[in-house]
Amino acid sequence: MCRHLAYLGPPVTLSSLVLDPTHSLYEQSWSPQDMRGGGTVNADGFGLGWYPEGDAAVSGGPVRYRRNVPIWTDENLPGLAGSIRSGAVVAAVRNGTVEMPYGQAAVAPFMLGDWLFSHNGRIPGWPESTLKLAERLPVADLLRVDAPVDSALLWALISNRLSEGAPPADAVAAVVLEVEAAAPGSRLNVLLTDGEQLVATAWTHSLHVRRTSDSVTVASEPFGDAGWTAVPDRSLLVATATTVQVTPMEGHQ
Numbered sequence: 021m022c023r024h025l026a027y028l029g030p031p032v033t034l035s036s037l038v039l040d041p042t043h044s045l046y047e048q049s050w051s052p053q054d055m056r057g058g059g060t061v062n063a064d065g066f067g068l069g070w071y072p073e074g075d076a077a078v079s080g081g082p083v084r085y086r087r088n089v090p091i092w093t094d095e096n097l098p099g100l101a102g103s104i105r106s107g108a109v110v111a112a113v114r115n116g117t118v119e120m121p122y123g124q125a126a127v128a129p130f131m132l133g134d135w136l137f138s139h140n141g142r143i144p145g146w147p148e149s150t151l152k153l154a155e156r157l158p159v160a161d162l163l164r165v166d167a168p169v170d171s172a173l174l175w176a177l178i179s180n181r182l183s184e185g186a187p188p189a190d191a192v193a194a195v196v197l198e199v200e201a202a203a204p205g206s207r208l209n210v211l212l213t214d215g216e217q218l219v220a221t222a223w224t225h226s227l228h229v230r231r232t233s234d235s236v237t238v239a240s241e242p243f244g245d246a247g248w249t250a251v252p253d254r255s256l257l258v259a260t261a262t263t264v265q266v267t268p269m270e271g272h273q
Contacts, residue, residue, distance in 0.1 A: 023045055023240045026239075028216075028260060028261040030234055032107075033102055034100070034106065035098065035101035038068065042243065045243065050063070064114040065124060066127065067128050068111045069082050071107065071108040071109075082215065087124060088122060091113055111129075112128040112140070126169045136214075137210065138171075150173060189219050206223070211238065216260065217259070217260055218257070218258070220256075228248045230245075254268060256268075
């Protein structure tokens with residue numbers, strides 16, 4: 021399994037989310053507390069995605085920094101993360117699945133237009149278990165898939181629904197339920213944001229949420245200060261910087 025987090029709120033440095041806190045995502049890369057049989061270390065790459073503030077936001081859309089090396093080996097990261105501030109962030113460290121590529125293109129967050137996406141988990145039997153789902157996608161969507169990995173296909177399925185006008189929460193819930201039906205036992209813990217709203221799932225793995233009066237943070241594992249609440253398994257979380265709603269996913273239409 022991988023580890024990931026997302027943040028919405030007043031601008032903060034990337035370092036304050038990823039590097040500085042106790043049991044930060046940086047530390048979780050080599051010392052995760054809850055991998056549930058999915059590996060012991062997240063050394064197969066890392067990625068940061070954020071929405072620029074001020075003049076830098078004029079260009080539109082998020083910015084992404086991904087590497088296919090362990091996060092602790094990137095000597096440029098502390099300076100980079102300490103100098104960038106954002107009010108909307110997604111970050112991930114990767115534990116690659118056997119028989120899937122380990123290149124940079126396989127590392128979350130994935131990006132399309134205004135959206136950032138991350139997947140913590142795996143789809144058993146991939147790719148054979150998802151062939152029928154993949155066949156429904158337009159050829160252009162398949163050609164744009166970042167890498168031949170289950171996470172990238174999952175993102176293609178969700179982004180296709182978004183492009184057809186589905187609300188983000190509905191797009192995520194529908195795809196998670198479809199994939200689970202096609203590949204029972206999938207671990208489908210996802211994060212999706214456009215910088216204003218956040219959709220996350222807890223599906224056969226851990227997810228926690230921390231709220232303040234003006235911010236929301238979700239993460240695979242708690243880090244930093246107290247105040248975290250576990251999200252029940254098989255739940256859908258929809259949030260802005262000031263609101264959080266958690267609902268059961270099974271039976272979601």
